[in-house]
Amino acid sequence: MSKKNEVLLEIHDLQIQGYSEERWVDIIKGVDLTLHKGEVMGLIGESGAGKSTIGAAAMGYARDGTRISGGSIEFDGMELSTATEEEKRALRGSRIAYVAQSAAASFNPAHKIIDQHTEAPIQYRIQKRLEAQEDAMQLYEKLRLPNPEEIGFRYPHQVSGGQLQRAMTAMAMACRPDLIIFDEPTTALDVTTQIEVLAAIRDIVDEYNTAAIYITHDLAVVAQMADTIKVLLKGEEVEQAPTEEMLKNPKEDYTKSLWAVRSFKRDQKSRPKGAEPLVSVQNVDAAYTGGDKVLDDVSFDIYEGMTVAVVGESGSGKSTVARCITGLLPPMKGQIQFKGETLPPNYRDRTKDQLRQAQMIYQMADTALNPKVQIREIIGRPAQFYGGLKGAALKNRVDELLDLIELEPSQFYYRYPPELSGGQKQRIGIARALAAEPSFIICDEVTSALDQLVAEGILRLLDRLQQELNLSYMFITHDLATVRSIADEVVVMQHGKVVEQGPKEDMFTPPHHPYTDLLLSSVPEMDPNWLTTLLEERGVDNVGDAASQQIDTDDPKVST
Amino acid sequence: MGDILSLVAKRLGLGLLILFIISIIIFFMVELLPGDIAQAVLGQGATEENVAALRKEMGLDKPAIVRYLEWLGGAVQFNFGNSIVTGESVTATIGPRFMNTLFLATYAAVIAVPFAIVLGIIVALLRNSIFDRVANVATLSAISSPEFFLGYILILYFAVNMGAFPAISSLSEDMGTWELLNRTFLPALTLVLVVTAHMMRMTRAAIINLLASPYIEMARLKGVPPWRVIVKHALPNAWAPIINVVALNLAYLITGVVLVEVVFVYPGIGQALVDAVSKRDFPVVQACCLIFAATFILLNLAADVGAILTNPRLRHPK
Numbered sequence: 119m120s121k122k123n124e125v126l127l128e129i130h131d132l133q134i135q136g137y138s139e140e141r142w143v144d145i146i147k148g149v150d151l152t153l154h155k156g157e158v159m160g161l162i163g164e165s166g167a168g169k170s171t172i173g174a175a176a177m178g179y180a181r182d183g184t185r186i187s188g189g190s191i192e193f194d195g196m197e198l199s200t201a202t203e204e205e206k207r208a209l210r211g212s213r214i215a216y217v218a219q220s221a222a223a224s225f226n227p228a229h230k231i232i233d234q235h236t237e238a239p240i241q242y243r244i245q246k247r248l249e250a251q252e253d254a255m256q257l258y259e260k261l262r263l264p265n266p267e268e269i270g271f272r273y274p275h276q277v278s279g280g281q282l283q284r285a286m287t288a289m290a291m292a293c294r295p296d297l298i299i300f301d302e303p304t305t306a307l308d309v310t311t312q313i314e315v316l317a318a319i320r321d322i323v324d325e326y327n328t329a330a331i332y333i334t335h336d337l338a339v340v341a342q343m344a345d346t347i348k349v350l351l352k353g354e355e356v357e358q359a360p361t362e363e364m365l366k367n368p369k370e371d372y373t374k375s376l377w378a379v380r381s382f383k384r385d386q387k388s389r390p391k392g393a394e395p396l397v398s399v400q401n402v403d404a405a406y407t408g409g410d411k412v413l414d415d416v417s418f419d420i421y422e423g424m425t426v427a428v429v430g431e432s433g434s435g436k437s438t439v440a441r442c443i444t445g446l447l448p449p450m451k452g453q454i455q456f457k458g459e460t461l462p463p464n465y466r467d468r469t470k471d472q473l474r475q476a477q478m479i480y481q482m483a484d485t486a487l488n489p490k491v492q493i494r495e496i497i498g499r500p501a502q503f504y505g506g507l508k509g510a511a512l513k514n515r516v517d518e519l520l521d522l523i524e525l526e527p528s529q530f531y532y533r534y535p536p537e538l539s540g541g542q543k544q545r546i547g548i549a550r551a552l553a554a555e556p557s558f559i560i561c562d563e564v565t566s567a568l569d570q571l572v573a574e575g576i577l578r579l580l581d582r583l584q585q586e587l588n589l590s591y592m593f594i595t596h597d598l599a600t601v602r603s604i605a606d607e608v609v610v611m612q613h614g615k616v617v618e619q620g621p622k623e624d625m626f627t628p629p630h631h632p633y634t635d636l637l638l639s640s641v642p643e644m645d646p647n648w649l650t651t652l653l654e655e656r657g658v659d660n661v662g663d664a665a666s667q668q669i670d671t672d673d674p675k676v677s678t
Numbered sequence: 679m680g681d682i683l684s685l686v687a688k689r690l691g692l693g694l695l696i697l698f699i700i701s702i703i704i705f706f707m708v709e710l711l712p713g714d715i716a717q718a719v720l721g722q723g724a725t726e727e728n729v730a731a732l733r734k735e736m737g738l739d740k741p742a743i744v745r746y747l748e749w750l751g752g753a754v755q756f757n758f759g760n761s762i763v764t765g766e767s768v769t770a771t772i773g774p775r776f777m778n779t780l781f782l783a784t785y786a787a788v789i790a791v792p793f794a795i796v797l798g799i800i801v802a803l804l805r806n807s808i809f810d811r812v813a814n815v816a817t818l819s820a821i822s823s824p825e826f827f828l829g830y831i832l833i834l835y836f837a838v839n840m841g842a843f844p845a846i847s848s849l850s851e852d853m854g855t856w857e858l859l860n861r862t863f864l865p866a867l868t869l870v871l872v873v874t875a876h877m878m879r880m881t882r883a884a885i886i887n888l889l890a891s892p893y894i895e896m897a898r899l900k901g902v903p904p905w906r907v908i909v910k911h912a913l914p915n916a917w918a919p920i921i922n923v924v925a926l927n928l929a930y931l932i933t934g935v936v937l938v939e940v941v942f943v944y945p946g947i948g949q950a951l952v953d954a955v956s957k958r959d960f961p962v963v964q965a966c967c968l969i970f971a972a973t974f975i976l977l978n979l980a981a982d983v984g985a986i987l988t989n990p991r992l993r994h995p996k
Contacts, residue, residue: 179898181895182890207901207903208901210898210899210901211899211902212901215899215900218895223891223893224892224893224895224896225893225896226893226911226914227893228914228990229914238900238902241902242901272994273994275990275991289900
């Protein structure tokens with residue numbers, strides 16, 4: 119990578135405050151940052167570390183409810199902290215561009231993609247409309263978007279997430295800026311799609327020698343993209359080093375702990391001999407009202423005390439299976455058995471005891487807990503409903519449950535969900551599921567909204583609870599690292615079909631079903647050369663959507 | 679496009695169903711009024727025989743359901759029977775009145791809707807500035823004052839003090855267009871003042887509501903100037919709530935203008951309704967109510983269709 123010594127962006131002692139609870143609170147506490155022309159810097163840290171805030175500040179932009187309260191931001195000789203709004207605006211889009219986390223939300227639904235793309239070049243009088251469109255099509259082609267001549271004339275909702283993210287990268291390139299801020303550009307994507315976007319971003323940044331600040335919480339991703347990595351914690355810098363060195367020899371304890379997150383692993387259990395499965399999904403077909411079939415002949419078993427991970431891309435039908443098991447979506451065909459007994463397809467027809475046995479924990483603890491209800495009631499309600507507990511017995515049970523999830527009862531009993539951190543909320547979600555005394559819990563992406571350290575805590579807790587209470591888990595996830603750490607068996611789904619299933623060890627040792635292979639090989643690794651090697655091995659046209667479409671789901675190598 | 683057509687057809691069908699239900703309610707509400715209509719028409723001194731003869735003549739001896747069906751059959755052909763008071767056909771009586779009301783409503787709407795929306799965009803752009811507050815206070819004061827009060831104030835300033843416009847908006851056959859617009863300016867202005875606040879504040883709220891969206895932030899970070907962020911990026915996504923409020927206010931311009939008509943002595947349908955109620959001219963009352971109901975339903979239908987048409991996901995399906 120070409121690196122010149124010319125400094126492009128120099129941030130010194132940056133301080134940013136956020137307005138909360140009627141006063142200004144420091145959120146960035148004096149961060150320094152030096153970026154050279156053509157250099158890619160990774161900013162990494164947990165949510166709340168201030169990564170995105172620093173990224174926006176590099177454009178001289180303070181989000182609503184925040185203000186830049188101190189320090190200097192010098193972009194190519196121009197001081198942004200004292201510049202007028204007009205001067206700063208003239209830089210945005212032309213010399214500094216921004217790529218947001220969710221392309222689906224960041225493209226205006228009311229305008230065609232190409233019209234949004236050409237807005238900046240036309241406004242800055244760099245190109246005329248037709249020239250700008252021509253240029254957009256060339257960028258689309260460089261970013262390997264299908265039908266580059268035509269795709270820009272669609273509306274954002276007519277294009278898939280991975281394609282939109284690349285279109286947004288193209289849009290950022292429209293005026294050939296000196297610096298692009300990438301704010302978690304692949305976090306919302308599936309692993310298979312992520313690769314395409316990563317490869318596209320890396321190529322184009324290299325080609326135009328654009329400097330970039332790459333914000334992410336995923337270490338393996340940043341290892342592929344960045345020349346230097348800066349680790350942040352709660353608005354302060356922890357350390358900074360060139361990528362290779364940072365990965366090999368992290369100096370600070372916090373960085374080491376981040377690096378060690380993926381270490382949790384428990385022993386794989388095997389099916390008890392001669393026992394019947396606890397939950398058995400048999401030949402289930404399902405569809406939403408008026409829609410196409412979402413599940414096609416899905417069958418798998420879950421045995422007592424075991425964890426079955428269901429993996430696949432978004433839209434593969436993972437969550438729909440969960441809805442069928444819980445009776446929220448009665449299947450069109452097939453049945454769900456519990457301890458050998460067929461459950462009524464609709465939850466309304468199930469007995470209280472049948473309902474009690476299967477509980478759910480959700481991805482977004484924020485939306486799954488009623489913000490206006492105290493913790494004691496959130497957890498107490500199912501205990502009361504299923505167990506008939508009252509008064510002191512109920513209070514004891516809630517205390518016991520809070521103990522189980524490692525939260526001090528006296529501190530949490532009367533609190534409300536918004537007062538809790540993300541990890542604590544997810545623990546409350548777990549306690550609520552446990553309150554019904556189930557034998558089977560469906561965990562729907564329970565760790566994907568959490569930071570890695572917190573997520574690991576949740577996984578350890580779930581593992582401990584499983585051993586103590588002999589629970590069975592169905593673990594829906596798209597994160598194969600989670601599967602590696604917690605699963606006993608794996609079910610791989612694609613387009614509503616089970617393409618492969620079996621014990622975890624078998625799944626992670628070749629030969630695989632081609633789709634499993636694609637999924638596994640798409641998970642970024644900490645090796646900074648991983649992406650380069652992978653692209654050399656597979657070729658750029660054999661990753662992501664393109665590759666997944668080539669796979670025939672009816673491949674005979676579907677083992678059971 | 680097929681999706682949109684079927685959606686519109688569904689709404690239209692629903693609108694007709696609602697109108698049918700309302701026709702039942704209107705007819706039988708009038709039935710429920712105490713007292714006998716024939717008795718009321720003939721007065722205290724009428725004999726039993728006279729009343730019975732009139733009842734027969736008016737068809738009141740038939741069962742209500744039969745009379746309803748006859749009335750409905752006529753109503754779908756715009757024949758609402760004859761006025762009890764004048765004996766003339768209801769359609770001939772209120773038809774011209776309704777056209778007058780429509781004219782005044784259109785006059786007010788043509789001024790008020792663009793004015794309110796443009797003002798809404800400006801206050802959204804200058805939100806929390808002095809101009810924003812002044813505009814809010816002014817339009818809210820206008821909507822909070824009773825219409826007759828506003829009307830008299832306007833008469834005081836424009837007609838009495840300045841003599842710029844006539845105080846009374848009576849119409850005659852041989853008036854030219856300019857004369858007509860001049861005479862009806864004050865009632866139209868009163869209505870503009872009454873409906874502007876709603877539409878302006880909804881435009882402002884709908885736009886500001888969108889300013890926190892990621893695509894607005896994206897536009898700002900692309901260096902798009904503030905006015906263009908509002909007009910090009912926020913407004914196209916804010917139409918649905920704005921159109922709904924505009925439709926409700928247009929309906930009000932037609933159905934809620936009684937006071938303004940009285941103040942300016944304007945021969946509209948509101949006055950006709952008030953007269954008919956006081957004279958127990960029930961065919962006229964029923965016809966007016968049905969027209970008002972149809973107006974509401976039609977405008978709400980138009981708002982629904984408008985909201986659907988401004989949604990790019992529906993206009994450009996996958």
